[in-house]
Amino acid sequence: MAAGNPFAIALELILERDPVLMGIVSLSLQVSLSAVLIALVLALPFGAALAMFRFPGRGLLVTLLNALMGLPPVVAGLMVYLMLSRAGPLGSWGLLFTPTAMVIAQTLLVFPIIASLSRQVVEDLWEEYREQLQSLGCSRLRAIPTLLWDARFSLVTGVLAGFGRASAEVGAVLIVGGNIDGVTRVMTTAIALETSKGNLPLALGLGIVLLLLVALVNAAAYLLGESARRRLG
Amino acid sequence: MSSRLYVGALLALALTTPLQAEDRHITVASTTSTEQSGLFGHIIPQFREATGINVRVVAVGTGQAFAIARAGDADILFVHDTAGEEEFVAEGYGKERRKVMYNDFVIIGPSGDPAGIAGAESAVDAMTRIAEAEAVFVSRGDDSGTHRAELRLWDDAGIAPDRGWYRELGSGMGPTLNTAAGMDAYVVADRASWLSFDNRQDLTLLFEGDDVLFNPYASVRINPERHPHVKHDLAAKWHDWLVSEEGQGAIAEFTIDGEQVFFPSAD
Amino acid sequence: MNDMTMARGLLPLQLENVTFRHRNQLLLRDITLQFGVSGRTVIMGPNGAGKSLLMRLCHGLLRPTSGHVRWARGDALSNDVRRRQAMVFQRPVLLRRSALANIRHALALHGVPRSQRTGMAMDALERFGLVALASRPARVLSGGEQQRLALARAWALRPEILFLDEPTSALDPAAVKAVEDAVTAFQGLGIRIVMSTHDMGQARRIADDVVFLLGGRLREHTSATAFFESPRTAEAAAFIRGALIW
Numbered sequence: 254m255a256a257g258n259p260f261a262i263a264l265e266l267i268l269e270r271d272p273v274l275m276g277i278v279s280l281s282l283q284v285s286l287s288a289v290l291i292a293l294v295l296a297l298p299f300g301a302a303l304a305m306f307r308f309p310g311r312g313l314l315v316t317l318l319n320a321l322m323g324l325p326p327v328v329a330g331l332m333v334y335l336m337l338s339r340a341g342p343l344g345s346w347g348l349l350f351t352p353t354a355m356v357i358a359q360t361l362l363v364f365p366i367i368a369s370l371s372r373q374v375v376e377d378l379w380e381e382y383r384e385q386l387q388s389l390g391c392s393r394l395r396a397i398p399t400l401l402w403d404a405r406f407s408l409v410t411g412v413l414a415g416f417g418r419a420s421a422e423v424g425a426v427l428i429v430g431g432n433i434d435g436v437t438r439v440m441t442t443a444i445a446l447e448t449s450k451g452n453l454p455l456a457l458g459l460g461i462v463l464l465l466l467v468a469l470v471n472a473a474a475y476l477l478g479e480s481a482r483r484r485l486g
Numbered sequence: 487m488s489s490r491l492y493v494g495a496l497l498a499l500a501l502t503t504p505l506q507a508e509d510r511h512i513t514v515a516s517t518t519s520t521e522q523s524g525l526f527g528h529i530i531p532q533f534r535e536a537t538g539i540n541v542r543v544v545a546v547g548t549g550q551a552f553a554i555a556r557a558g559d560a561d562i563l564f565v566h567d568t569a570g571e572e573e574f575v576a577e578g579y580g581k582e583r584r585k586v587m588y589n590d591f592v593i594i595g596p597s598g599d600p601a602g603i604a605g606a607e608s609a610v611d612a613m614t615r616i617a618e619a620e621a622v623f624v625s626r627g628d629d630s631g632t633h634r635a636e637l638r639l640w641d642d643a644g645i646a647p648d649r650g651w652y653r654e655l656g657s658g659m660g661p662t663l664n665t666a667a668g669m670d671a672y673v674v675a676d677r678a679s680w681l682s683f684d685n686r687q688d689l690t691l692l693f694e695g696d697d698v699l700f701n702p703y704a705s706v707r708i709n710p711e712r713h714p715h716v717k718h719d720l721a722a723k724w725h726d727w728l729v730s731e732e733g734q735g736a737i738a739e740f741t742i743d744g745e746q747v748f749f750p751s752a753d
Numbered sequence: 754m755n756d757m758t759m760a761r762g763l764l765p766l767q768l769e770n771v772t773f774r775h776r777n778q779l780l781l782r783d784i785t786l787q788f789g790v791s792g793r794t795v796i797m798g799p800n801g802a803g804k805s806l807l808m809r810l811c812h813g814l815l816r817p818t819s820g821h822v823r824w825a826r827g828d829a830l831s832n833d834v835r836r837r838q839a840m841v842f843q844r845p846v847l848l849r850r851s852a853l854a855n856i857r858h859a860l861a862l863h864g865v866p867r868s869q870r871t872g873m874a875m876d877a878l879e880r881f882g883l884v885a886l887a888s889r890p891a892r893v894l895s896g897g898e899q900q901r902l903a904l905a906r907a908w909a910l911r912p913e914i915l916f917l918d919e920p921t922s923a924l925d926p927a928a929v930k931a932v933e934d935a936v937t938a939f940q941g942l943g944i945r946i947v948m949s950t951h952d953m954g955q956a957r958r959i960a961d962d963v964v965f966l967l968g969g970r971l972r973e974h975t976s977a978t979a980f981f982e983s984p985r986t987a988e989a990a991a992f993i994r995g996a997l998i999w
Contacts, residue, residue, distance in 0.1 A: 339558030339715065347715075349559050350513055350544055385846035387814055389862045389910075390836035399858065403849040431544035433513075434527070449660020450522050451667075451685030484890060 262458030281439040284352055285419040288359030296364045300371030301397040321365035330425030333358040350431040358425035363415035370411030374404040409478050413471055420467050511540035512720045515560035518658045521545030523678035529736040533727050539720050549629030558713035562721040563706040566631040571704050581709040586728045587737050587748040588702040591635055593693035595672040609696040610643045620651040622671040626662045627654030636674040676701055681742040762826040763837050763913045764790040771820035781806055781969045793946040795956045798966035804949040808916045812840050836863050839912035843919040845903035847891035852902050855891045859906050877909035897928030904935045914945035965989050
């Protein structure tokens with residue numbers, strides 16, 4: 254497998270279903286999907302509240318959130334590393350170099366994307382629904398779940414963007430996970446490792462597998478969204 | 487809807503937890519050269535067989551390995567920088583340092599060898615020839631054991647490398663070799679990384695065998711007084727196993743393409 | 754809150770010197786007006802007279818710049834008081850979900866227990882001939898169907914008063930008929946009707962009394978017969994004749 258065509262290697266990796274690779278793939282998915290799910294739970298209400306309520310410093314918060322969409326993964330990783338290190342404030346939790354630490358770091362990367370998008374979408378939808386909802390005696394707070402649910406198709410895009418960022422990044426998981434064989438090694442860190450071993454065809458083959466994986470998740474979300482959209486207008 | 491999401495998130499957390507459930511393990515802060523050569527992949531299963539303890543290796547540059555150990559984020563160190571290790575012990579972070587094995591550094595360069603180092607009399611002579619020819623040289627520049635060894639060579643030769651031909655990367659051994667291959671540059675590498683490196687292109691081993699290229703690896707235990715939470719008992723088993731007859735044998739029988747890579751050196 | 758006292762208590766509605774200013778433009782000035790406990794009031798006047806604005810102020814969607822909107826009890830701007838009313842807009846705003854879910858959502862906002870929502874919503878859909886469309890996405894219904902759904906939503910809520918803001922201006926004749934029949938049905942339940950239109954025939958068919966607005970001022974408030982037979986102001990007379998006034 255050391256030399257050869259990366260596409261052939263990717264195909265071989267998939268067909269062989271090598272248990273080590275399967276472990277890496279499943280950990281990648283678990284870490285990134287968990288991060289997206291947790292970010293979703295936190296970012297939806299946060300973004301919606303930011304859209305619905307006016308308070309001092311709101312503009313600053315919106316700008317900050319938009320800027321954080323560009324937070325370099327290495328910096329996010331470093332921040333989490335310093336928090337979770339034994340020398341850091343949460344050191345006693347003993348989470349450094351575990352998948353949980355990787356989930357936390359990726360959550361940090363995904364949160365601003367979903368929060369920013371949900372703020373925008375909810376703000377636009379509130380503009381459209383405001384009179385009708387107020388007429389029904391709906392408070393701004395009570396309107397949040399209604400608006401989020403009605404914005405669900407637009408939000409899927411944000412969730413996919415978040416998943417893309419999480420599954421593509423290597424900087425954060427490398428620092429907080431340590432790329433430990435069988436424990437915290439995911440697709441991107443495995444690719445980085447094979448690259449540094451000079452095993453470029455295998456690295457690229459893994460890259461192709463990762464790309465297929467992300468494409469698969471996106472296609473599933475797209476099909477789901479399209480069929481729902483057709484049903485619900 | 488939100489309640490459903492929260493349940494989902496909890497479920498997701500639950501899914502990741504079993505990965506951490508395995509309880510008898512230690513975390514070793516080590517160097518890329520040992521990890522990437524495949525040495526750990528060879529000896530760790532034997533250690534696990536003998537003791538039931540799992541070993542998790544965080545492979546980074548030696549400088550970062552020391553930093554991780556200083557912060558108490560690893561249970562034991564396995565590195566190759568004698569001066570740094572002694573300092574680590576002297577500062578009170580390390581408790582016991584034991585020599586485990588050695589290999590050597592080698593000087594790699596383009597097969598055309600524009601600086602003519604293949605015929606050099608010593609490593610210092612080779613470095614001097616590179617500087618005089620102003621041939622492109624890439625340095626890891628990441629405060630790793632290999633980087634520190636390279637800097638000692640320049641120092642011994644009395645040369646302050648010049649930006650014109652000296653490229654400091656700040657990368658691990660692998661990326662540095664990749665870069666050297668791309669630039670047809672000279673580079674100092676540890677033999678294990680070189681042997682396990684696939685993307686050589688026009689690079690070849692040009693100089694080896696000088697005593698100053700000696701590259702010893704040691705295991706250093708963390709001081710329990712400094713970091714009481716560290717798994718000292720399990721780490722001690724690993725420490726002792728490495729220098730035991732069994733551990734030393736495992737190291738000696740590890741080869742790349744039939745070539746022995748590390749040589750046991752326990753006292 | 755005591756439902757019975759609230760149910761008894763909302764009407765009459767009293768507007769005292771209500772003025773509304775937006776971006777330095779005086780859009781409604783000094784309106785004093787009472788809506789009695791029953792009947793059908795039609796608000797008339799040319800475009801820009803302030804008909805929609807007046808209804809939004811009554812419904813508590815807007816706050817007057819000066820003056821007061823007083824219900825017999827409760828604060829006009831509170832959600833509790835608004836839940837005793839309903840409003841059907843010129844262009845219905847429907848949520849991105851099924852017709853049934855739209856009504857269920859409104860019932861949920863009104864505190865109807867979950868177990869009763871579907872039954873009540875289906876009753877309302879049935880009343881407006883929409884049962885076959887219950888599971889269809891509300892947004893893909895035709896204009897007439899959407900307006901009927903908005904009416905069914907209001908129906909399910911059993912308000913004390915229903916505001917309708919030019920509810921038929923974008924509809925074809927058959928759909929207009931359905932809306933007018935609905936208004937009669939609401940009236941039959943004892944629900945107070947306040948509706949704006951600039952369809953003269955519709956006003957004649959529906960109105961018990963007429964509020965005539967022009968340029969943000971109240972020009973006449975009188976019985977429908979009096980308004981159409983012998984308008985007091987020259988502008989109202991011209992408006993009824995179909996002349997262009999502003």
